[in-house]
Amino acid sequence: MHYLLRSDIIVSLILKIKNMALTGTLTKGMVINFNNEPYIVIEKEFYAPAKGASFQRTKLKSIKFGKVVSHTFKSFEKVEELDVETKTMQFLYSDDSDAYFMDAVTFDQIAVPLDQIPNRTDFLHIDGKYILLIYEGRAISVQLPLKMTMRVIETGDGVKGNTATNATKEAILESGVKVQVPLFIKNGDKISINTESGTYYSKEN
Amino acid sequence: MKTWELLRNNPSLFDRYFVKEYLIKASRNFFEKRGYHELESPILASALPQERYLDVLATNLTFTDGRQKKAYLIPSTETYNKKILAAGIGNHFVISKVFRGLEDIGPNHSPEFTMMEWYDLNSTYLNLMNDCEKLVNEMHDYLCLKQNTHKTESITYNGKNIDLTPSWYRITVSEVLKKYANIELKDIQTLDKIEKVATQKGYQIEKNDDWETIFELIFLNEVEPNLPQEKPLFLYDYPKILCPLTKTSQSNPLVCEKVELYIAGREIANGYTELRDWKEQERRFKEEQNARKTLNKDEIRFDNDLINALKAGIPPVAGMGLGIDRLAMIFADAKNISDINYFPATELFE
Numbered sequence: 001m002h003y004l005l006r007s008d009i010i011v012s013l014i015l016k017i018k019n020m021a022l023t024g025t026l027t028k029g030m031v032i033n034f035n036n037e038p039y040i041v042i043e044k045e046f047y048a049p050a051k052g053a054s055f056q057r058t059k060l061k062s063i064k065f066g067k068v069v070s071h072t073f074k075s076f077e078k079v080e081e082l083d084v085e086t087k088t089m090q091f092l093y094s095d096d097s098d099a100y101f102m103d104a105v106t107f108d109q110i111a112v113p114l115d116q117i118p119n120r121t122d123f124l125h126i127d128g129k130y131i132l133l134i135y136e137g138r139a140i141s142v143q144l145p146l147k148m149t150m151r152v153i154e155t156g157d158g159v160k161g162n163t164a165t166n167a168t169k170e171a172i173l174e175s176g177v178k179v180q181v182p183l184f185i186k187n188g189d190k191i192s193i194n195t196e197s198g199t200y201y202s203k204e205n
Numbered sequence: 206m207k208t209w210e211l212l213r214n215n216p217s218l219f220d221r222y223f224v225k226e227y228l229i230k231a232s233r234n235f236f237e238k239r240g241y242h243e244l245e246s247p248i249l250a251s252a253l254p255q256e257r258y259l260d261v262l263a264t265n266l267t268f269t270d271g272r273q274k275k276a277y278l279i280p281s282t283e284t285y286n287k288k289i290l291a292a293g294i295g296n297h298f299v300i301s302k303v304f305r306g307l308e309d310i311g312p313n314h315s316p317e318f319t320m321m322e323w324y325d326l327n328s329t330y331l332n333l334m335n336d337c338e339k340l341v342n343e344m345h346d347y348l349c350l351k352q353n354t355h356k357t358e359s360i361t362y363n364g365k366n367i368d369l370t371p372s373w374y375r376i377t378v379s380e381v382l383k384k385y386a387n388i389e390l391k392d393i394q395t396l397d398k399i400e401k402v403a404t405q406k407g408y409q410i411e412k413n414d415d416w417e418t419i420f421e422l423i424f425l426n427e428v429e430p431n432l433p434q435e436k437p438l439f440l441y442d443y444p445k446i447l448c449p450l451t452k453t454s455q456s457n458p459l460v461c462e463k464v465e466l467y468i469a470g471r472e473i474a475n476g477y478t479e480l481r482d483w484k485e486q487e488r489r490f491k492e493e494q495n496a497r498k499t500l501n502k503d504e505i506r507f508d509n510d511l512i513n514a515l516k517a518g519i520p521p522v523a524g525m526g527l528g529i530d531r532l533a534m535i536f537a538d539a540k541n542i543s544d545i546n547y548f549p550a551t552e553l554f555e
Binding site for chain 1: 206305311312407414417418421
């Protein structure tokens with residue numbers, strides 16, 4: 001049994017109270033104060049040089065100006081985490097510039113510029129519920145789950161006798177997105193999609 | 206979809222996965238022609254070199270009489286290379302799986318990966334650079350041959366062209382520090398001085414940050430992203446404090462004979478003119494062992510056998526380690542380490 005708490009755990013607990021985070025705990029979508037401006041973390045990768053302490057390579061996007069910067073933090077650096085509200089909202093539709101979401105309780109609508117939706121907007125499907133990040137009253141990001149389940153609305157039979165070389169076919173999903181799927185997938189099947197790579201992951205039962 | 210299912214559905218993708226296999230075959234041909242022996246290293250070890258920040262992967266071996274022994278998955282083969290050098294094997298190379306107990310599995314990181322190391326007797330880091338240039342070019346030739354493509358002088362990675370023709374860029378660390386971070390290496394020789402420079406630049410420096418960490422912080426933010434990428438690049442003559450077990454440069458006492466190879470802005474290989482002084486090695490290991498205690502890291506069994514091998518004596522030698530997975534990613538134009546391995550860690554531990 002360990003009766004002593006590890007010092008880094010104690011530090012994390014203290015920081016939690018002060019709304020500070022250790023850079024090692026940064027995650028995509030977290031909003032931090034960087035050079036006195038709010039930035040959203042869009043990428044984070046752990047890096048340990050052969051010798052020396054570990055680091056966190058990040059890409060940060062300025063919420064006010066939209067510009068993306070790269071910065072490498074030490075793993076145990078402290079950064080201020082800014083208060084971000086999360087709201088589950090229903091996707092209504094999108095036009096050339098924005099995606100529109102609705103609060104299912106108050107019917108309030110909110111527009112999110114398409115370039116602020118990471119991954120791919122063509123995975124949004126009407127009436128689907130998504131988590132929006134709201135900072136100072138503005139929607140700054142929409143979180144797509146890494147895997148999403150969608151119904152196949154149209155797919156062909158696949159070309160028989162050609163399975164050795166090209167055993168996939170195109171399928172159109174309910175959001176309108178097209179993906180390559182294995183030949184055994186039929187109209188009406190539910191499949192799960194990796195939203196980061198935009199590829200077929202598995203068939204759901 | 207698992208990788209095996211993906212390949213079953215789309216066999217043309219195999220080409221990407223064969224790259225690693227071809228690189229390994231080309232390396233064996235390269236060293237065979239030069240009369241090198243191949244060492245098979247243990248990957249399960251009873252002791253490891255002491256290194257303060259190393260996160261080890263350990264397990265317990267249980268014997269039939271009930272005794273238990275700690276066993277570690279090796280982070281590098283280096284100690285075995287040195288012991289076999291003491292035995293007198295001469296020039297040799299090793300291709301082995303090595304392990305890191307990392308916190309994250311990412312596009313460039315996997316807890317296990319393939320490392321190649323080679324040791325060249327009566328040689329220096331300057332030779333390592335020449336050999337590395339030849340080796341990577343031979344790998345490229347072999348790949349073109351196996352994949353039935355015309356030999357080209359450049360490859361494309363992530364939309365950018367990389368010219369592989371010798372000779373590659375060779376730049377010292379003090380040159381890039383000056384150029385991209387506006388720092389003179391001689392002005393940051395103590396912890397106080399580097400701390401002051403970093404604080405002025407706006408970095409968050411804490412009491413327990415050591416020189417190496419602060420240097421790396423500046424390097425990663427200001428130097429590395431700006432390194433030229435049109436050709437592979439050897440960065441050499443590292444500050445002495447970063448490589449205590451490397452021979453000090455004859456021309457500049459502030460630096461040691463260490464080289465790192467960068468391709469497409471990524472660290473691919475690193476090499477040293479090895480220090481052979483057993484007393485210095487033992488002193489350094491003890492220092493690192495104590496640092497591990499202070500940092501609350503798991504205790505690692507001390508490798509006395511390595512000290513004994515160094516005491517017996519190893520010949521003057523330069524050694525280089527090259528990350529096969531990273532190089533395969535570049536040749537396969539793959540963004541993710543899982544795109545070149547049949548059974549990537551992301552899939553196994555998802």
